[in-house]
Amino acid sequence: MIEIPTVAMTGVPDPLPEGVAILDVREPTEWEHGHIEGATHIPLMDLPQRLADIPDVPGGQVLVVCRIGGRxxxxxxxxxxxxxxxxxxxGGMLEWEAAGRAMVSETGAPPQVV
Structure with missing residues (x-):
């Protein structure tokens, strides 16, 4: 079994440094209600077919988020x-929101994690 590299919200700098790309693997409805500005959205089930869409960050890292951290x-x-x-x-987007980090919404309503 592969070990999953994991970071707690307290270990995520604010603002995010150059060289960190964010990949949100939640479903479209979740994304529309609230996500991290500048994140790339690829639902988990689409990931194998969309590897080329993941931002290439030379020498950097991809921070992967969902609602609570499972997906x-x-x-x-x-x-x-x-x-x-x-x-x-x-802890995913729930921890991001709880930490008061900035989010944007596609719905016209204030961003929230659903």
């Missing part, structure tokens, strides 16, 4: 197997 852990394990330097956000 993003699966995605992180898969990405690591593909040779991508990825890390799972423990």
């Amino acid at each position: 993003s852990a699966q995605a992180t394990g898969y990405l690591v197997q593909q040779g991508i330097d990825a890390v799972n956000l423990d």
Whole structure:
């Protein structure tokens, strides 16, 4: 079994440094209600077909997020197997929101994690 690189919310710098790309693997409805600005959205089930859509961060890292960290852990394990330097956000978007980090919404309403 592959070890999943994981970071706690307290270990995520604010603002995010250059060289960190964010990959959100939640479903479209979840994304529309609230996500991290500048993140790339690829639902978990689409990831194998969309590897080329993951931002290439030379010498950098991909921070993978979902709602609570389960789907993003699966995605992180898969990405690591593909040779991508990825890390799972423990607690996901719920922890991001609880930490008061900025989010944007596609709905016209204030961003929220659903």
